Amino acid sequence: MKNHLRTFTLLAAMTALFLGVGYVVGGSMGMIIAFVLAAAMNLVSYWNADKIVLAMYRATEVDAGHPEPLVRNYVADVLALAARANMPAPKVYVIDQDQPNAFATGRDPAHAAVAATRGLLGMLDRREIRGVMAHELAHVKHRDTLTMTITATIAGAIGMLANFAFLFGGRDEEGRPTGIVGMLVMMIVAPMAAAVVQMAISRGREYEADREGAELSGDPQALASALQKIDAYARGGYFNPDAERNPATAHMFIINPLAGRGTDNLFSTHPSTENRVRALLGMSGRERVAAAPRATAVPRTETRRIGPWS
Template identity: 90%
Template sequence: MKNHLRTFTLLAAMTALFLGVGYLIGGATGMLIAFVLAAGMNMFSYWNADKIVLSMYRATEVDASHPEPLVRTYVNDVLELAARANMPAPKVYVIDQDQPNAFATGRDPAHAAVAATRGLLGMLDRREIRGVMAHELAHVKHRDTLTMTITATIAGAIGMLANFAFLFGGRDEEGRPTGILGMLVMMIVAPMAAALVQMAISRGREYEADREGAEMAGDPQALASALQKIDAYARGGYFNADAERNPATAHMFIINPLAGSGTDNLFSTHPATENRVRALLKMGERPAVSRARRSAVPLTGSRRPGPWS
């Protein structure tokens, strides 16, 4: 509930920022044009994001008949977790990438897909993989893709208003120029502020997905362990070349796949891993969660990162 309220507050702040910048430019007309254009582009992305992103990472759809036992187990666990959460079964994908990571996409639970890299399936044990995929299913369940599409729409509209100010100059309601200060606010400060709000919302949704995913899998410790392993691998200099070429998709992954990220600051799309792990371990101390953990899937042997055979 706390994170939902925080997300709502941040969305309200971004909306207020948009209205304020629109007023500085010169009234409702330019603001409406910018909003319609930004909404049109982002709605196209919303309806087609799953196809675009899965294609971008060359993800391959897999099912329970896959010849590799590890993949079959992965698929069956995703389907079982979805059923446990009373969700429609998502499409399941594997990405041929050594860096361990995972993401979810799709406009709603009925049109969702989850994807894990081969590195993740090869490095984590079964309980940890279940924890990661439960986290991704939590994003789907709470329609986080819709939340991020709304924020992207408003942020895009603010960016367009800034471009209008650069091209035509800022004007108040009576047609007077807003001056150098107003121009700087519209061209630099407003888009930067919108981006910061986007990142803050993204971080809030990660904490919420951690909590919901840990409850879904009944094993906060497994998700905490998975986050630590994935983060340590990413910090070891093993880059995701596809993510580096497409940094706008970084917020989708359970751990930021880009180089040089690791702190819970204003400019990060993900919370600091240490903070997430601390919250999960504290959650695991609760009696109800401890009872759920005892009924979770037993651990299999740990795996080392590296190419699949």
Template identity: 75%
Template sequence: MRNHLRTFVLLAALTALFVGAGYMIGGPSGMLIAFGLAAAMNLVSYWNADKIVLSMYRAREVDPASPEPLLRNYLSDVFELSDRAGLPRPRVYVIDQDQPNAFATGRDPSHAAVAATRGLLQMLDRREIRGVMAHELAHVKNRDTLTMTITATIAGAISALANFAFFFGGRDEEGRPAGMVGAIVVAILGPIAAALVQMAISRHREYEADAEGAAISGDPGALASALQKIEAYAKGGYFNPDAERNPATAHMFIVNPLARRGDSLFSTHPATANRVEALMALTGSGLGGRGTAVPTTRRGPWS
């Protein structure tokens, strides 16, 4: 019930931002147009946001008959973990990106999908991959995926609307052109406000998904080790070009795929060190002696 309430509040806030930006651009008529667009986007996003996000990252569904043991193990582990969590088995995707990362999407557990980059499958060991996928299944179980996916769609639309305002100018209360000042206000404050709403819920949900994922896998140390490795590889120069082109989707990933930031107001994720500390409090046994050292040079393309 709490997650449903947060979802409603988030969508209402993002819709209000979109409508407010429409008013600044086009006065009352712009507000009505923006409201109609927001309503249409909410409807389309509910049914198709997962497909939109997966297509942004050119994700491809894993074939159970794949000749690659890596993909077969990945699929098998996701199915086993979803069974353990009492969830319907999700669709499983792989993204051809070097940067190790993963996300979950879908409007409900019966229509869920999880996606991992090939970098994650290659750079982490099987125990750590299971920890990551348990975290993503926790988002599915907690019904976070609808909120996270729709947020990405609407936040991206607000940014686009703000860019439109920058080029075409805003309106004052009488519907007259307000000039460049109004446009700049919308262009700057619109995306920031959308990001703040997004962060306020996203960061809290990451801690919840870490704890629930640890319960699903029964191995908090595996997820802690995976988070440290993903962070280290990202700092070592492994970038996600698709995420850079679609920054409104950054909050969906287990670790921020964009610029590295700490646990600050403008982070879409809590600091990795804080997440690891919370996970270690659940196990009390460290990482079981497994190291997390990783290389800092880029490897070549996958075969």
């Protein structure tokens, strides 16, 4: 409940910031236009965000009849976890990327999808994969996927409005120009503030999904181990080119796919992996954090190529 209240408060703050920028751009009418624009953008995101992001990563839908055993196990575990959580079965996808990672998308549990990279299926063991997918299903159950889509949309719109104000000038309630200094401040500060709020929401939802995912899978140690491995590989040279080209989607993944990032600070989309692992091991009664595996533990030449992507 505490985390949900915090998320709601941060969303309200981001919406207020968006309306404030609209007011600076055009007074009361600007604020109304900003509200209508936000509603329209969120409506488009609500219906189409999942299709857009799955197409962006060229994800391929798979099912229980897939010829590759690793994929069949992956699908079976997702369906079993969804049933345990009393959720509709999501669509299941595989992304043809070496970097081990995963994300969930969809506007609600009845229209959800989970996606894992080929690297995740080839480099993690089945317990760890199950832990990762339990984490993603926790996001789906609490509609975090929709929340993060909305925050990303509003953050982008704030930046767009701020740039618009800088180019065309802002007006106060009496129609007087706000001045170049005010425009510069807004152009820099407003998008930065929106990004900070967006990332704070993302970090809070990751901690909550870790906790609920560990409870759903019944194996917090497996999720902790998976997080360490994914983080080590991402930092060790297993890049995700699609994520690098679309950094605005980084918050969707279980571990930041952008190489060398992900520390626990104002400008990170994810909490530090060490903090997440410590919290998970605390759930299992263990206090000591195991050392992260070396990124070279599974050389590229030994990464299994599965499915129709061979």
